[in-house]
Amino acid sequence: MLLSPSGLDRDITNSVIARRDDVLTAIAHAVTTTGNTLVLTTVVVVAVIGLVVYRAHTEAVLVAAGSAGGFVAMVGLKHLFARPRPPVDDRLLDIDSYSFPSGHAMMSTIVFGLLALAAYRLSIWVREHALVLVIAPVWAIAIGCTRVYLGVHWTTDVLAGWLLGALWVAACVWLCRRWAPIDRPATVGEWTSPRHRGPRN
Template identity: 35%
Template sequence: MRTELFMVLVRTFERFLALFIRWRKEPLMPVALLLASLGLWAFLGISDELGERETHQWDEKILLSMREPSDLAEPIGPDWLEESGRDLTALGGFTILTGLTLASIGIAVLLRRPRIAVVIAVAITSGMALVQWLKSGYDRPRPDLISHGTVVSNASFPSGHSTMSAVVWLTLGLLLARTQPSRAMRIYLISLSVLITLLVGMSRVYLGVHWPTDVLAGWALGAAWALGSWVIAVWWDRRSAALGDVVGN
């Protein structure tokens, strides 16, 4: 038994070593896989805690801290802040994300990057399907402590806006950054996509339509999905380039 376990560990180590050697020109690949795994682990951890009263109390405390104590129907801050919250939440809505996805696919096709177009289409459509499946599976009710600041029509967990904003904005940001020769531009594009994702998620809690744990789980799952899509895109590019070299020789 110990010999078999030892051999399994040796083979696993050899495979990881082979991956590191193969990806020596893409040092971020192992990091991306690690972060994607941590994101999935975080999502599963949050989902396991949904039934715990302690988590629910934490959700309620944060949600109520964003409302006027004298009138829970009103979020804290001036009227323009509430209006900004609605504008930000729209960046994670179906209409904006669908339009952005179609526009990005069109640009990739015009630039003769069909593999990027395929990755974008598959990553985002599969992400949408996954969110709907998870919502129906967990079937968590929306917050009922306060009135909602925008229209909602489905279950609460995970936050669809938070998940899909991470899937769409991060996937596009990572793929676009890969095409830029300037390191500063790559950092800027990725940082911008992360900022938009965070603002969309926070707006959902601010408007009272999601529990904080819905948003955290959505961020974790969406980021893992985006990183996984980036890894697939890089691997596909490398594989196609290698096949091209073989055919050329």
């Protein structure tokens, strides 16, 4: 199923290309790297290992299964829509795969969103300072923007990635509330002192 880019997609890409400079390009390359499959996979593996060590088994499953499921859904959608990427001459990265939705935008939203959800469930401090959770969507937004700047995605690819990623995280939140509610108050000490580790579900 071929999904053609809109006129607005082309206009935004052309406008961004016209405003590129060396400093912004270097920043975009650095930020977009944090949304790569290798980096996000490493983050998930380290987080899951840490959660298992601290006996947060529900949250470990949440992050692992949620991220893996999101990745499978993202790849499936790419092949379903089979949208070509912007022209090769517009790209600052050598990449050859389908464009819709943006995997960087979708997976960074999912991974960082699930990590934020796990932190919220486990830490009283996070629940009392919920504004810190804004870091997750802000960073995912930054990553998505770099994909348009680097010319490897249309704007609607990125918008769809953010939306689908947010919906996936929302589904995970719903599942957690239904089948694994927070059963006891968690404290920051649980993350720093083994003697405070109580039995987890």
